[in-house]
Amino acid sequence: MPAAPADLFQAIEGERHAALAVSGGSDSMAMLRLAQAWGGTSFTVLTVDHGLRAASADEAAKVAAWCKALGLPHATLSWNGPRPATGIQAKARQARYDLMGQWCRSNGASVLLTAHTMDDQAETVLMRMARTSSIDSLAGILREGEWKGLRLFRPLLGERRQDLRDYLGALGQPWIDDPSNDDERFERVRIRKAMAGVNAAGIAVERLADMAAEFQTLVNWQEAQAAAFIGNSVWSRAEGYAQIHPYGRSELSPAVWLRVLRKVIQHVGVGSEPERAEIERLAEAIARPGMRRTLGGTIFWNRGREILVCREPSRVPALPVAIPDGGSVRWDDRFHVAAPPGSVIQAARTVPEVLRDRGGPRIVLESQPVVRLPGGTWVWPGFDPAITPFFEFRPRHDL
Numbered sequence: 576m577p578a579a580p581a582d583l584f585q586a587i588e589g590e591r592h593a594a595l596a597v598s599g600g601s602d603s604m605a606m607l608r609l610a611q612a613w614g615g616t617s618f619t620v621l622t623v624d625h626g627l628r629a630a631s632a633d634e635a636a637k638v639a640a641w642c643k644a645l646g647l648p649h650a651t652l653s654w655n656g657p658r659p660a661t662g663i664q665a666k667a668r669q670a671r672y673d674l675m676g677q678w679c680r681s682n683g684a685s686v687l688l689t690a691h692t693m694d695d696q697a698e699t700v701l702m703r704m705a706r707t708s709s710i711d712s713l714a715g716i717l718r719e720g721e722w723k724g725l726r727l728f729r730p731l732l733g734e735r736r737q738d739l740r741d742y743l744g745a746l747g748q749p750w751i752d753d754p755s756n757d758d759e760r761f762e763r764v765r766i767r768k769a770m771a772g773v774n775a776a777g778i779a780v781e782r783l784a785d786m787a788a789e790f791q792t793l794v795n796w797q798e799a800q801a802a803a804f805i806g807n808s809v810w811s812r813a814e815g816y817a818q819i820h821p822y823g824r825s826e827l828s829p830a831v832w833l834r835v836l837r838k839v840i841q842h843v844g845v846g847s848e849p850e851r852a853e854i855e856r857l858a859e860a861i862a863r864p865g866m867r868r869t870l871g872g873t874i875f876w877n878r879g880r881e882i883l884v885c886r887e888p889s890r891v892p893a894l895p896v897a898i899p900d901g902g903s904v905r906w907d908d909r910f911h912v913a914a915p916p917g918s919v920i921q922a923a924r925t926v927p928e929v930l931r932d933r934g935g936p937r938i939v940l941e942s943q944p945v946v947r948l949p950g951g952t953w954v955w956p957g958f959d960p961a962i963t964p965f966f967e968f969r970p971r972h973d974l
Contacts, residue, residue, distance in 0.1 A: 576738060576741065576742055576745075577605065577609060577731070577734045577738055577739055577742055578733065578734065580609045580610070580612045580613035581613060581615075583609055583613070583730040583731065583734075584609075584610065584613045584615055584616075584730055586718075586719065586728060586730075587615075587616060587686055587688070587728055587730075588615050588616070589616075590616045590685050590686050591616060591617060591683075591685070592616065592617045592618075592619070592682070592683050592684045592685060593610075593616050593617070593618050593619075593684055593685070593686045593687070593688060593728075594618070594619050594620075594621050594675060594678065594679050594682075594684040594686070594687045594688065595607055595610055595618050595619070595620045595621065595687075595688050596621055596623075596671075596675055596687060596688065596689045596690065597620045597621065597622055597638055597642075597690070598622060598623070598634075598638070598751070598753070599622065599634050599635075599637060599638040599641075599750060599751035600690075600750055600751055600752070600753055601736065601739055601740045601743060601750040601752075602690040602691075602692050602695075602731065602736060602739055603689075603690040604641075604743060604748060604749075604750040605690065605731070605734075605739035605740070605742055605743055606688060606689075606690040606730065606731055607620060607641075607642075607645075607647070608645075608742070608743065608746060608748055609730070609731075609742075610688070610730075611645060611647060618647060618648075619647075619648045619649070619650060619682070619684060620638070620642045620647050620648065620649040620650070621649075621650055621652060621675050621678060621687075622635045622638045622639070622649065622650070622651050622652070623635075623651075623652045623653075623654060623670075623671045623674055623675065624651055624652070624653045624654065625654045625667050625670070625671070626653065626654055626655075627658070627663070627667065634751050635651045636651075637751065638651075638751075639651060641748075650678060652674040652675065652678060653674075654667070654670045654671070654674065656670060672722045672723075673723075675687055676722050676723055676724075676725045679725055680725065685726060686725075686726040686727070686728050687722070687725055687726070687727050687728070688727075688728050688729070688730060689727060689728075689729050690729075690731050691716050691729045691731065691732055692731050692732065692734050692735065692736050692739065693731075693732060693733055693734055693735050693736075693780055693781065693784045694735060694736045694767075694770075694780055695716060695732075696715050696716050696732060696780075696783065696784045696787055697770065697780040697783035697784055698766045698767055698770065699715045699716055699787075700713060700715045700783045700784075700786060700787050701766050701770075701783065702766050703715070709851060710790045710793050710794055710797075710830075711794055713786070713787065713790045714787055714790035714791040714793075714794045715784075715787035715790070715791075716729065716732060716787075717729075717791065718732050732784075733784075735780065797828075797830055797831050797834055798834065800827065800828075800831045800834075801831050801834035801835045801838065804823055804824075804827060804831070804835055805835060805838060805839075805974050807822060807823060808820045808821070808822045808823055808824070809835070809839060809974060811842065811968075811970075811974055812968075813958050813967070813968050814935075814939060814943060814958075814968070815843070815885070815886060815909055815910065815939075815942065815943060815968045815970075816843060816883065816884060816885035816886070816939050816942075817839050817842060817843050817883075817884045817885075817974070818881045818882070818883055818884070819835070819839065819881060819882040819883075819884065820880075820881050821880075821881075829858070832858060833851065833854050833855065833858060836854050836857060836858060836875075837849070837854055838972070838974055839873075839884050839974070840854075840870060840871040840872075840873050840884075841871075841970075841971070841972035842970050842972050842973065842974050843872075843873045843884050843885060843886060843970065844870075844871040844872035844873040844886060844887070845872045845886070845890070845907060845908045845909060845971070846870075846871035846872025846873070846887075846890065847871065847872075848871070849870050849871045853870055854870070857870045857875060861875045861876075861877045861882060862877070863877065864877050864878070864879040865877060865878075865879075869887050872886060872887050872890045873885065873886060873887055874886075874887050874888075874938055876936075876938070883936060883938075883939070885936070885938055885939045885942055886907070886909065886942035887942070888922070888924045888938060888941035888942040889924075891907055891922040891924065891941075891942050892907060892922065893921070893922055893924075893925050894921075895919045895920065895921045895947075896919065896920045896921075897917070897918075897919055897920075898912070898913075898914045898915065898916055898917065898918040898919070898920065898946075899916065900916045901916075902914065902915065902916055904920065905969070906920050906944050906966075907922075907944070908971060909968060909969065909970060909971075910943075910944055910966045910967065910968055910969065911966065911967045911969050912944055912946070912956060912964060912965070912966040913963065913964060913965045913966070914946045914948070914956070914963060914964035914965075915948060915949060915963065915964075917949040918946050918947060918948050918949060918964065919946070919947045920944045920945070920946055921944070921945055921947070922941070922942065922943075922944065922945075923940055923941050923942070923943050923944065923945045923955075924941035924942070926945055926953060928953070929945050929953045929955060933955070943955075943956075944956060944966060946964040948964075
Protein backbone atom coordinates (compact mmCIF):
# COMPACT_ATOMS: atom_id res chain seq x y z
CA MET A 576 0.00 0.00 0.00
CA PRO A 577 1.19 3.58 -0.62
CA ALA A 578 2.40 5.92 2.10
CA ALA A 579 -0.10 7.81 4.22
CA PRO A 580 -1.70 10.76 2.38
CA ALA A 581 -0.49 13.20 5.04
CA ASP A 582 3.10 12.20 4.26
CA LEU A 583 2.65 12.23 0.47
CA PHE A 584 1.19 15.73 0.32
CA GLN A 585 3.00 17.39 3.22
CA ALA A 586 5.08 19.54 0.86
CA ILE A 587 2.01 21.40 -0.41
CA GLU A 588 0.33 21.89 2.94
CA GLY A 589 -0.82 25.48 3.15
CA GLU A 590 -1.49 25.87 -0.58
CA ARG A 591 -4.99 27.23 -1.10
CA HIS A 592 -5.66 25.70 -4.51
CA ALA A 593 -3.87 22.90 -6.36
CA ALA A 594 -4.52 21.14 -9.66
CA LEU A 595 -4.22 17.40 -10.27
CA ALA A 596 -3.15 16.15 -13.71
CA VAL A 597 -5.35 13.07 -14.15
CA SER A 598 -5.51 11.09 -17.39
CA GLY A 599 -7.57 8.27 -15.92
CA GLY A 600 -4.68 5.80 -15.76
CA SER A 601 -3.94 3.88 -12.59
CA ASP A 602 -1.18 6.22 -11.39
CA SER A 603 -3.16 9.44 -11.72
CA MET A 604 -6.38 7.90 -10.37
CA ALA A 605 -4.46 6.73 -7.31
CA MET A 606 -3.11 10.27 -6.85
CA LEU A 607 -6.66 11.61 -7.12
CA ARG A 608 -8.04 9.24 -4.47
CA LEU A 609 -5.07 9.82 -2.14
CA ALA A 610 -5.44 13.60 -2.50
CA GLN A 611 -9.15 13.30 -1.73
CA ALA A 612 -8.37 11.21 1.35
CA TRP A 613 -5.90 13.85 2.51
CA GLY A 614 -8.18 16.84 1.93
CA GLY A 615 -5.53 19.33 3.03
CA THR A 616 -6.29 21.85 0.29
CA SER A 617 -8.76 22.60 -2.49
CA PHE A 618 -8.12 20.47 -5.60
CA THR A 619 -9.32 20.75 -9.17
CA VAL A 620 -8.81 17.78 -11.48
CA LEU A 621 -7.51 18.53 -15.00
CA THR A 622 -7.71 16.09 -17.89
CA VAL A 623 -6.14 16.90 -21.25
CA ASP A 624 -7.80 15.49 -24.35
CA HIS A 625 -5.04 15.37 -26.95
CA GLY A 626 -7.42 14.13 -29.63
CA LEU A 627 -4.85 11.58 -30.78
CA ARG A 628 -7.14 8.57 -30.35
CA ALA A 629 -10.81 8.09 -31.14
CA ALA A 630 -11.53 7.13 -27.53
CA SER A 631 -9.79 10.10 -25.91
CA ALA A 632 -12.92 12.25 -25.56
CA ASP A 633 -14.85 9.36 -23.99
CA GLU A 634 -11.97 8.72 -21.58
CA ALA A 635 -11.91 12.36 -20.50
CA ALA A 636 -15.69 12.19 -19.98
CA LYS A 637 -15.23 9.08 -17.86
CA VAL A 638 -12.74 10.87 -15.61
CA ALA A 639 -15.16 13.78 -15.32
CA ALA A 640 -17.92 11.36 -14.28
CA TRP A 641 -15.72 9.74 -11.63
CA CYS A 642 -14.85 13.19 -10.27
CA LYS A 643 -18.50 14.19 -10.15
CA ALA A 644 -19.34 11.05 -8.19
CA LEU A 645 -16.55 11.88 -5.74
CA GLY A 646 -17.58 15.54 -5.45
CA LEU A 647 -14.38 16.88 -7.04
CA PRO A 648 -14.33 19.75 -9.55
CA HIS A 649 -13.03 18.74 -12.98
CA ALA A 650 -12.05 20.45 -16.23
CA THR A 651 -11.26 18.92 -19.61
CA LEU A 652 -8.66 20.80 -21.65
CA SER A 653 -8.44 20.11 -25.39
CA TRP A 654 -5.34 20.28 -27.55
CA ASN A 655 -6.43 21.93 -30.78
CA GLY A 656 -3.03 22.74 -32.27
CA PRO A 657 -1.41 21.14 -35.33
CA ARG A 658 -0.15 17.57 -34.97
CA PRO A 659 3.52 17.01 -35.83
CA ALA A 660 4.55 14.17 -38.12
CA THR A 661 7.35 13.13 -35.74
CA GLY A 662 8.08 13.43 -32.03
CA ILE A 663 4.39 13.28 -31.20
CA GLN A 664 4.86 12.24 -27.57
CA ALA A 665 7.22 15.14 -26.83
CA LYS A 666 4.90 17.64 -28.54
CA ALA A 667 1.87 16.24 -26.75
CA ARG A 668 3.67 16.51 -23.41
CA GLN A 669 4.54 20.14 -24.07
CA ALA A 670 0.98 20.91 -25.13
CA ARG A 671 -0.36 19.12 -22.04
CA TYR A 672 1.75 21.15 -19.64
CA ASP A 673 1.08 24.39 -21.50
CA LEU A 674 -2.68 23.84 -21.33
CA MET A 675 -2.64 22.93 -17.65
CA GLY A 676 -0.26 25.77 -16.85
CA GLN A 677 -2.52 28.29 -18.56
CA TRP A 678 -5.51 26.93 -16.65
CA CYS A 679 -3.67 27.15 -13.33
CA ARG A 680 -2.61 30.75 -13.91
CA SER A 681 -6.13 31.73 -14.96
CA ASN A 682 -7.81 29.98 -12.02
CA GLY A 683 -5.51 30.70 -9.12
CA ALA A 684 -3.96 27.24 -8.73
CA SER A 685 -0.44 27.69 -7.36
CA VAL A 686 0.81 24.14 -7.90
CA LEU A 687 0.23 21.33 -10.39
CA LEU A 688 0.53 17.72 -9.19
CA THR A 689 1.52 14.92 -11.55
CA ALA A 690 1.47 11.19 -10.84
CA HIS A 691 4.99 10.08 -11.76
CA THR A 692 5.97 6.95 -9.84
CA MET A 693 9.14 5.11 -8.86
CA ASP A 694 8.63 2.94 -11.93
CA ASP A 695 8.61 6.07 -14.11
CA GLN A 696 11.80 7.19 -12.40
CA ALA A 697 13.59 3.90 -13.12
CA GLU A 698 12.47 3.97 -16.76
CA THR A 699 13.64 7.56 -17.14
CA VAL A 700 17.08 6.78 -15.73
CA LEU A 701 17.52 3.85 -18.12
CA MET A 702 16.40 5.92 -21.10
CA ARG A 703 18.86 8.69 -20.24
CA MET A 704 21.73 6.30 -19.54
CA ALA A 705 21.48 5.23 -23.18
CA ARG A 706 22.15 8.81 -24.31
CA THR A 707 24.24 10.66 -21.74
CA SER A 708 26.34 10.56 -18.58
CA SER A 709 25.24 14.04 -17.46
CA ILE A 710 24.40 14.06 -13.77
CA ASP A 711 21.49 16.42 -14.44
CA SER A 712 19.97 13.84 -16.77
CA LEU A 713 20.74 10.86 -14.55
CA ALA A 714 19.12 12.64 -11.62
CA GLY A 715 15.90 11.69 -13.40
CA ILE A 716 12.55 13.16 -12.45
CA LEU A 717 12.63 15.71 -9.64
CA ARG A 718 10.03 15.60 -6.90
CA GLU A 719 9.58 19.34 -7.28
CA GLY A 720 10.05 21.41 -10.40
CA GLU A 721 8.44 24.15 -12.43
CA TRP A 722 6.86 24.70 -15.83
CA LYS A 723 7.13 28.27 -17.11
CA GLY A 724 6.89 29.63 -13.60
CA LEU A 725 4.27 27.18 -12.31
CA ARG A 726 5.29 24.98 -9.40
CA LEU A 727 5.17 21.23 -10.12
CA PHE A 728 4.96 18.55 -7.42
CA ARG A 729 5.14 14.76 -7.82
CA PRO A 730 3.86 13.14 -4.62
CA LEU A 731 4.06 9.52 -5.84
CA LEU A 732 7.70 9.45 -6.91
CA GLY A 733 8.51 7.06 -4.07
CA GLU A 734 5.62 4.69 -4.82
CA ARG A 735 5.52 1.53 -6.94
CA ARG A 736 2.85 1.28 -9.62
CA GLN A 737 1.59 -2.10 -8.47
CA ASP A 738 1.07 -0.82 -4.93
CA LEU A 739 -1.05 1.99 -6.32
CA ARG A 740 -3.12 -0.46 -8.35
CA ASP A 741 -3.64 -2.61 -5.27
CA TYR A 742 -4.81 0.51 -3.45
CA LEU A 743 -7.34 1.31 -6.19
CA GLY A 744 -8.51 -2.31 -6.19
CA ALA A 745 -9.18 -2.13 -2.46
CA LEU A 746 -11.30 0.99 -3.04
CA GLY A 747 -13.15 -0.53 -5.98
CA GLN A 748 -11.92 2.36 -8.12
CA PRO A 749 -11.53 1.51 -11.83
CA TRP A 750 -9.01 3.13 -14.13
CA ILE A 751 -8.31 3.42 -17.86
CA ASP A 752 -5.59 1.43 -19.62
CA ASP A 753 -4.11 3.57 -22.39
CA PRO A 754 -3.36 1.37 -25.43
CA SER A 755 -0.39 3.59 -26.33
CA ASN A 756 1.35 2.11 -23.27
CA ASP A 757 1.78 -1.07 -25.34
CA ASP A 758 2.93 0.66 -28.54
CA GLU A 759 6.59 -0.25 -29.01
CA ARG A 760 7.16 2.63 -31.39
CA PHE A 761 7.69 4.67 -28.24
CA GLU A 762 10.99 4.41 -26.38
CA ARG A 763 9.44 4.43 -22.91
CA VAL A 764 7.23 1.48 -23.81
CA ARG A 765 10.24 -0.49 -25.00
CA ILE A 766 12.14 0.35 -21.82
CA ARG A 767 9.12 -0.59 -19.69
CA LYS A 768 8.89 -3.99 -21.32
CA ALA A 769 12.64 -4.50 -20.94
CA MET A 770 12.46 -3.84 -17.20
CA ALA A 771 11.66 -7.50 -16.54
CA GLY A 772 15.06 -8.44 -17.91
CA VAL A 773 16.72 -5.64 -15.97
CA ASN A 774 15.16 -6.90 -12.75
CA ALA A 775 16.31 -10.43 -13.54
CA ALA A 776 19.86 -9.08 -13.81
CA GLY A 777 19.59 -7.77 -10.26
CA ILE A 778 19.04 -4.11 -11.16
CA ALA A 779 15.85 -3.36 -9.27
CA VAL A 780 13.56 -0.40 -9.80
CA GLU A 781 14.36 0.72 -6.27
CA ARG A 782 18.11 0.67 -7.01
CA LEU A 783 17.70 2.84 -10.09
CA ALA A 784 15.53 5.26 -8.11
CA ASP A 785 18.16 5.38 -5.34
CA MET A 786 20.83 6.15 -7.95
CA ALA A 787 18.73 9.02 -9.27
CA ALA A 788 18.39 10.36 -5.72
CA GLU A 789 22.19 10.27 -5.30
CA PHE A 790 22.64 12.24 -8.51
CA GLN A 791 20.00 14.71 -7.35
CA THR A 792 22.05 15.28 -4.19
CA LEU A 793 25.13 16.00 -6.29
CA VAL A 794 23.15 18.32 -8.58
CA ASN A 795 21.84 20.22 -5.55
CA TRP A 796 25.39 20.61 -4.19
CA GLN A 797 26.66 21.97 -7.49
CA GLU A 798 23.69 24.33 -7.71
CA ALA A 799 24.47 25.63 -4.21
CA GLN A 800 28.13 26.20 -5.16
CA ALA A 801 27.06 28.07 -8.31
CA ALA A 802 24.60 30.20 -6.34
CA ALA A 803 27.28 31.10 -3.78
CA PHE A 804 29.68 32.21 -6.52
CA ILE A 805 26.96 34.21 -8.28
CA GLY A 806 26.05 35.92 -5.00
CA ASN A 807 29.66 37.03 -4.45
CA SER A 808 31.02 37.55 -7.94
CA VAL A 809 28.26 38.22 -10.49
CA TRP A 810 26.62 41.62 -10.70
CA SER A 811 23.35 42.12 -12.55
CA ARG A 812 23.06 45.66 -13.86
CA ALA A 813 19.83 47.60 -14.29
CA GLU A 814 20.91 48.41 -17.84
CA GLY A 815 20.31 44.76 -18.76
CA TYR A 816 23.76 43.21 -18.61
CA ALA A 817 25.93 41.31 -16.12
CA GLN A 818 29.53 41.40 -14.95
CA ILE A 819 31.36 38.26 -13.82
CA HIS A 820 34.31 39.01 -11.55
CA PRO A 821 37.15 36.56 -10.91
CA TYR A 822 36.80 36.37 -7.14
CA GLY A 823 36.74 32.68 -6.25
CA ARG A 824 36.66 31.54 -9.88
CA SER A 825 39.77 29.34 -9.44
CA GLU A 826 38.06 27.43 -6.65
CA LEU A 827 35.12 26.33 -8.80
CA SER A 828 35.05 22.92 -10.45
CA PRO A 829 34.50 22.95 -14.23
CA ALA A 830 30.99 21.55 -13.72
CA VAL A 831 30.02 24.36 -11.33
CA TRP A 832 31.51 27.01 -13.66
CA LEU A 833 29.30 25.68 -16.47
CA ARG A 834 26.27 26.10 -14.19
CA VAL A 835 27.26 29.70 -13.53
CA LEU A 836 27.56 30.42 -17.24
CA ARG A 837 24.20 28.77 -17.96
CA LYS A 838 22.45 30.87 -15.32
CA VAL A 839 24.00 34.08 -16.64
CA ILE A 840 22.90 33.20 -20.18
CA GLN A 841 19.37 32.58 -18.96
CA HIS A 842 19.40 35.89 -17.06
CA VAL A 843 20.73 38.15 -19.80
CA GLY A 844 19.71 36.42 -23.02
CA VAL A 845 16.46 35.72 -24.79
CA GLY A 846 17.76 32.90 -26.95
CA SER A 847 17.13 29.18 -26.84
CA GLU A 848 18.47 27.04 -24.00
CA PRO A 849 22.06 26.10 -24.92
CA GLU A 850 23.31 22.53 -24.80
CA ARG A 851 26.02 21.54 -22.33
CA ALA A 852 28.56 21.01 -25.13
CA GLU A 853 27.92 24.56 -26.35
CA ILE A 854 28.57 25.99 -22.89
CA GLU A 855 31.74 23.92 -22.63
CA ARG A 856 33.01 25.46 -25.88
CA LEU A 857 32.04 28.91 -24.60
CA ALA A 858 33.96 28.37 -21.34
CA GLU A 859 37.07 27.37 -23.25
CA ALA A 860 36.80 30.27 -25.70
CA ILE A 861 36.40 33.05 -23.10
CA ALA A 862 39.19 31.82 -20.83
CA ARG A 863 41.63 34.31 -22.39
CA PRO A 864 41.39 38.10 -21.98
CA GLY A 865 40.09 39.92 -25.03
CA MET A 866 38.04 37.01 -26.31
CA ARG A 867 34.38 37.41 -27.30
CA ARG A 868 31.84 34.69 -27.99
CA THR A 869 28.07 34.57 -28.52
CA LEU A 870 25.64 31.99 -27.16
CA GLY A 871 21.95 31.90 -26.32
CA GLY A 872 21.31 35.46 -27.49
CA THR A 873 24.20 36.86 -25.41
CA ILE A 874 27.75 38.10 -25.94
CA PHE A 875 30.49 37.13 -23.48
CA TRP A 876 33.50 39.47 -23.51
CA ASN A 877 36.53 38.74 -21.34
CA ARG A 878 37.86 42.20 -20.50
CA GLY A 879 40.61 40.97 -18.19
CA ARG A 880 39.30 42.19 -14.84
CA GLU A 881 35.79 41.00 -15.62
CA ILE A 882 33.70 39.07 -18.10
CA LEU A 883 30.97 41.32 -19.44
CA VAL A 884 27.78 39.57 -20.57
CA CYS A 885 25.13 41.44 -22.52
CA ARG A 886 22.33 40.85 -24.99
CA GLU A 887 23.61 40.19 -28.49
CA PRO A 888 22.64 43.42 -30.32
CA SER A 889 22.03 41.74 -33.66
CA ARG A 890 19.37 39.55 -32.01
CA VAL A 891 17.39 42.54 -30.72
CA PRO A 892 14.35 43.18 -32.96
CA ALA A 893 14.93 46.13 -35.28
CA LEU A 894 11.28 47.00 -35.90
CA PRO A 895 9.79 49.86 -33.87
CA VAL A 896 7.32 49.07 -31.09
CA ALA A 897 4.58 51.60 -30.31
CA ILE A 898 3.69 52.45 -26.72
CA PRO A 899 -0.03 51.61 -26.31
CA ASP A 900 -2.65 53.70 -24.59
CA GLY A 901 -1.79 52.04 -21.30
CA GLY A 902 1.60 53.77 -21.40
CA SER A 903 3.88 50.74 -21.04
CA VAL A 904 5.06 47.66 -22.90
CA ARG A 905 7.44 44.72 -22.46
CA TRP A 906 10.27 45.12 -24.94
CA ASP A 907 12.58 42.37 -26.25
CA ASP A 908 11.20 40.13 -23.46
CA ARG A 909 13.65 41.88 -21.10
CA PHE A 910 12.55 45.41 -20.32
CA HIS A 911 9.42 47.08 -18.98
CA VAL A 912 9.29 50.41 -20.78
CA ALA A 913 6.95 53.23 -19.74
CA ALA A 914 6.50 56.30 -21.95
CA PRO A 915 3.73 58.60 -23.18
CA PRO A 916 1.25 56.82 -25.48
CA GLY A 917 2.20 57.35 -29.08
CA SER A 918 5.92 57.04 -28.34
CA VAL A 919 7.93 54.46 -30.24
CA ILE A 920 10.67 52.15 -28.92
CA GLN A 921 13.56 50.99 -31.07
CA ALA A 922 16.81 49.17 -30.47
CA ALA A 923 19.57 51.75 -29.99
CA ARG A 924 21.65 49.98 -32.64
CA THR A 925 19.11 51.13 -35.25
CA VAL A 926 19.38 54.81 -34.25
CA PRO A 927 23.10 55.68 -34.57
CA GLU A 928 22.65 59.36 -33.74
CA VAL A 929 21.59 58.62 -30.15
CA LEU A 930 24.69 56.49 -29.55
CA ARG A 931 27.30 59.14 -30.37
CA ASP A 932 27.50 60.83 -26.99
CA ARG A 933 26.72 57.90 -24.74
CA GLY A 934 29.31 56.44 -22.38
CA GLY A 935 29.81 52.77 -21.67
CA PRO A 936 30.56 49.67 -23.75
CA ARG A 937 28.99 50.09 -27.18
CA ILE A 938 27.78 46.47 -27.37
CA VAL A 939 25.74 47.10 -24.21
CA LEU A 940 24.31 50.37 -25.47
CA GLU A 941 23.36 48.93 -28.87
CA SER A 942 21.14 46.31 -27.24
CA GLN A 943 19.17 48.81 -25.15
CA PRO A 944 15.91 50.54 -26.08
CA VAL A 945 15.60 54.19 -27.02
CA VAL A 946 12.32 56.06 -27.26
CA ARG A 947 11.03 58.54 -29.83
CA LEU A 948 8.50 60.80 -28.16
CA PRO A 949 5.32 61.89 -30.02
CA GLY A 950 7.06 65.15 -30.93
CA GLY A 951 9.85 63.30 -32.71
CA THR A 952 12.61 63.71 -30.11
CA TRP A 953 14.78 60.66 -29.39
CA VAL A 954 15.48 60.11 -25.70
CA TRP A 955 17.34 57.51 -23.70
CA PRO A 956 15.08 55.91 -21.08
CA GLY A 957 16.00 56.50 -17.45
CA PHE A 958 16.11 54.09 -14.50
CA ASP A 959 14.38 56.44 -12.08
CA PRO A 960 10.56 55.98 -12.09
CA ALA A 961 10.25 59.76 -11.77
CA ILE A 962 11.86 60.11 -15.20
CA THR A 963 9.79 59.59 -18.32
CA PRO A 964 10.48 57.52 -20.35
CA PHE A 965 11.39 54.92 -17.74
CA PHE A 966 12.58 51.39 -18.22
CA GLU A 967 13.22 48.47 -15.87
CA PHE A 968 15.20 45.31 -16.53
CA ARG A 969 12.85 42.37 -15.93
CA PRO A 970 14.64 39.20 -17.11
CA ARG A 971 12.83 35.93 -17.59
CA HIS A 972 15.21 34.23 -15.14
CA ASP A 973 16.73 35.59 -11.97
CA LEU A 974 20.34 34.80 -11.19
